[in-house]
Amino acid sequence: RENQEELTMKQKKICRWLKGLTVLLGTMGVAFFGGVTVLAFYMRQQNPQNPVWSFVFFSWYTAVLCYGVLFQFWNVCTQIGRDNSFSLENVRSFHRMAMLGVAAGAGYLARMVYLIAAGGFWWPVFLYNFALILLSVVFVTLCEALSQLVRNAYEVKRENELTI
Numbered sequence: 825r826e827n828q829e830e831l832t833m834k835q836k837k838i839c840r841w842l843k844g845l846t847v848l849l850g851t852m853g854v855a856f857f858g859g860v861t862v863l864a865f866y867m868r869q870q871n872p873q874n875p876v877w878s879f880v881f882f883s884w885y886t887a888v889l890c891y892g893v894l895f896q897f898w899n900v901c902t903q904i905g906r907d908n909s910f911s912l913e914n915v916r917s918f919h920r921m922a923m924l925g926v927a928a929g930a931g932y933l934a935r936m937v938y939l940i941a942a943g944g945f946w947w948p949v950f951l952y953n954f955a956l957i958l959l960s961v962v963f964v965t966l967c968e969a970l971s972q973l974v975r976n977a978y979e980v981k982r983e984n985e986l987t988i
Contacts, residue, residue, distance in 0.1 A: 832907055839905030846898050850891065857887040875942035876949065882935040889924045889931070896921045910977035918974060922967035929960030 864880030871877075896917040903914050936953040939945060 835907045835909075836905050839901050842901040842904065843898060846894050846901065850894050853887060853890055853894075857883060875939065875944040876946070878942075879935060879939070882931055882938075885931050886928055889928045892924045893921050896924070910974055910981050912975075912978060915971050915975045915978065918967045918971035922964045922971065925960050925964040925967060929957050929964070932956040932960065 860883045861880055864877045864883070867874065867877035899917045900914050903909060903911050903917075908914075932953045936950060936957075939949060939953075
């Protein structure tokens with residue numbers, strides 16, 4: 825009994841730390857995407873004909889997806905704090921994060937195509953977007969792997985509870 829209470833306290837502590845990290849990442853996102861917005865409008869003011877400044881709209885799209893991921897991660901943290909790490913809720917949250925990663929990768933691809941079509945092709949920008957697409961693939965793979973691992977652990981936990 826005492827050992828279980830100690831474990832529950834550790835879970836709650838982990839939950840608080842992870843939620844603190846989530847808040848920190850959210851705050852950093854506000855600073856980053858705010859800075860990107862200022863930069864984009866500065867670029868537009870300097871050269872309105874250059875389509876590169878319009879990347880800000882894609883950046884806002886990415887910001888919305890990032891905050892969606894943070895929201896889903898917050899849900900995972902909540903389940904950890906409830907000592908329910910291996911739950912169907914977490915399976916769904918990790919899967920939703922993966923789908924948001926797919927949407928981000930599609931957004932980076934759309935941004936690349938848009939810049940090429942608008943005459944804003946520039947190798948560093950192309951390579952940057954390509955790297956972001958690859959990063960999205962890695963993120964999606966990790967989230968789906970975690971989703972499946974949590975699902976398997978949930979099923980093992982459920983089987984063990986049924987046999988006791």
